[in-house]
Amino acid sequence: MKKNIKALLDLTTFELDRLSKFLYTLLGVTLLANLIGYIRTPMQYISRMNEFMSTQSATSQQALENFGSFSFYHAINTMWISGPIALGISGFLFYAVFIWYREWFGKNTFAYRLLMLPIPRMTLFFSKLIVIYIGIFSLIATQIISFFVGFQLVSAIMPSEWLAGTTALEAIQMNPLFMYIIPVDTLYFMVINGIGLVFIIVLFTLILMERSFALKGIVLGIIYAGAALALAVSPFFIDSILQNYYMLYASEILLIIIGIMTLIAVTSLLVSRHLLTKKITI
Amino acid sequence: MIELKDVQKQFGRKKVLNGVSFTVEKGEISCLVGVNGVGKTTILNAIMNLTPIKKGSITIDGESITPSLYNKIAFIPDAAISLPHLTIQESMDFMNDYYDTWNPKRAKEIVKFFRLNPTDKLRDLSKGNQAKVNLLMGLALDVDYILMDEPFSGIDVFTREQITEVFSSYLVEDRGVLITTHEINDIEHLLDKVILLDEGTIYKEFNAEIMRETEGKSVIDVMREVYNG
């Protein structure tokens, strides 16, 4: 047991090393794009205000009435923030697939080495899963820190009389996008991450199906994914099937959803273990 | 002893192995021979549980293969299997992290024997040196059995000589070795057992030395009889 944990730790460290270039690039792009946003957006506002004041010979107060005050919300509600987030999400989605296929299709067939390690093969599965989550959480953490640094930056750039009193926290909470990626609401954050986790586990299973049965595996994967999806959304149709919207209490539906998600996750883990130990082909 | 019993394998509709049975004993060097596509590599992959078999059984000292048996049997495939961005030393450290049977002392000796530089990155190595690294990773494990897939393919004649030397060295002493190769001439004199594959089954299993002594035929002669005849 202790040996297996050490192996998991070692492999996770190893996978993290392989991820780091990709991760640091994403972190760098995020910080850079955010920085541009924190500077550009308030500068644009300032020049618009100045232009208005000079062309209309208006006072600062009149300009303010015309354009409204600038809040940190405006600075973070731009592509400079949402762009890197979208990039991060799609990047990790891509990486979740790449993390497996590179072992077979890389310059060297490292899959030989990995599959011949004297450790349970599920260790490979878990190390890859953990590394993806470490990456995602590092990105989220960086984004959070960026907001608070960016807030100071925007406050420094913007003349205080034009700055609305929105705090960094309020600005974050106002944008619905951040509900999904930042723990604005702990419970909601956990739900999103729970769904995300199950999604990645299922995705890994599909990849292992393809790696085990090739074309047949793709067909099998599509069927498996379809069945998992149908099962996952089925609680939402219970009301319609029963022709009564109050047959189940909301808490019961929630528990059913949690149960189904756990079932999908556990089934996928078992299927993955079976494929990895018995069916995988080099 | 590695034992294969009635092993069957199919790729799609094509039957590759159709009831293959043989054994590899400790202290013996056995060689799987046969033309391309006859299923030699598939057999090695199957022994290592790197491809599932349809039917039959494969045991190593009576046990089906489990991850812990990778401390008992090593496989040196015909492809670079270490990560190109790692140095030889880093690759050895990686092995040391996971294998109880990794023998650092022996690894050092092999590095010296092959005249490799531990600080070289794998991606900078020649094909021959990459093959040597592959051998290093397998031979530095204190295992009972070693499987080698085409250890001579695509490498220069000097490297080939160096690798041939391995087979008569202490590095394979007392181990059960199963290799596949086309370049049978170089090592024919070292082989204890030759397993000749044809159309998914074992056509002939013989001792190369006895064959030479009793029938005056080399392995190549026997192969010619089979594939041309």
Place this chain on the structure above:
Amino acid sequence: MTKYTKLVSLIAFGVLTLSGYTFYQQTTQAEKLSVELVSEEGEPDALDNLYFVGQVINMSANFNRGQTFEYSEGNITFIDNLPFLERVDYHFTRNMNRYTDDYRSFMRGKSRQPSNFAETEEHLVYTGMKSDVNWRVFNDNNLTISVLDKETTEEQDYEVVLNGGSNQSVTSTYVNYPSLTVVTQVLDDNILNNWFIYEFNLEEPQEELEPAVNFGSEFNTEHISFASNEDKTARFIPFRTMNVASTDEYGHADLIPGDYYAYDTQSGEIKAAPETDEDDENEYIVLSEENTLLIGRDLGDSIEWSRWDFDEESLSDIGASEMDTPTIGRGRVHYYDSLFNQGLQLIDGHLYAFEEGYSDDVSRSMNDDDYQNLDDVYHERMSRPQFQVIDMDTIDTVFSGYFTHGQEDESSNINLTLFDYGYSKFSN
């Protein structure tokens, strides 16, 4: 160990930042707002059978989710403090929560509309249409009646077809066990409103019911308004006709009260309220409880009360009550239904009057264009839910007070609003 440095530091970075953020968010935001009842006259326990769900929200914070609380049996409970699964099931109607807590299996499959329930000492009666629980059903005249015996927890179910109109919904049900009086609202094919009353006997159940009263044909109007009545065992159901004062360009009618009536659930008779003058510029209030019918003439600062003897068709004066504000109890509480007397209830011989908030500064009105002013007025009016309790035997005020947030800071702009309120003699 150095091998794991990157792994450990990245995990630590993620965990610390995320938990730090969560902690910061909680400490910054958790300016816990409190709610308290301030008594200006009498003891607060006079409001023990009042319940409501309300929300406090600090409007001066740019983003702040309000905190929802429930007032029930004299206690205030913040919903955030409830266990997680209870919070998931929480319904913003206090009685629904009480029913689902106490009669979980009875409530399964039944709508959560308070108007679909009638409660007595012994029974909980559900009267809901099929369409109340299945939103794909239209033009529905299938009534489900379920009666729960509170003591034995036995449930009796009935399926009844309501003749006379399709697309019906239950407005209220009165119980005089084993008789049920069901008031339904009907939309006919021309989308015109109508109201029916059906009588159902639980001991002689029928599969189809004909309307006992068809208000549309009886009063020749589609504008009827029923008294909002908490006591579902009351013998009388007060209602009034509404007259169209004017119609705007969109065809929307501006209604003014017409005549006042009461329906006797025992005899099935309808009688007009005596001495209520349609041309009187003062509005009337008609309240009922058990066998009592009270009529009040709204004079603003006071209400003149009379007892209505239904059988004798006569009124007897019982005095005038001084009201805390000129509008308390006489404003609308729910804008979406056509009930009257929404802010006044007669419970155990006591009159309960409610007002969301009152400002006597007439210079400022809600129609003002000045945004800031509007905000202030809204704040003043909405944030001081006021209650007055009058003993109708003596016509004396026994309690007068209001709810407020416990915020000392005058400059903070905290709103306190109620979205479900009522009175119940029954408790958990």
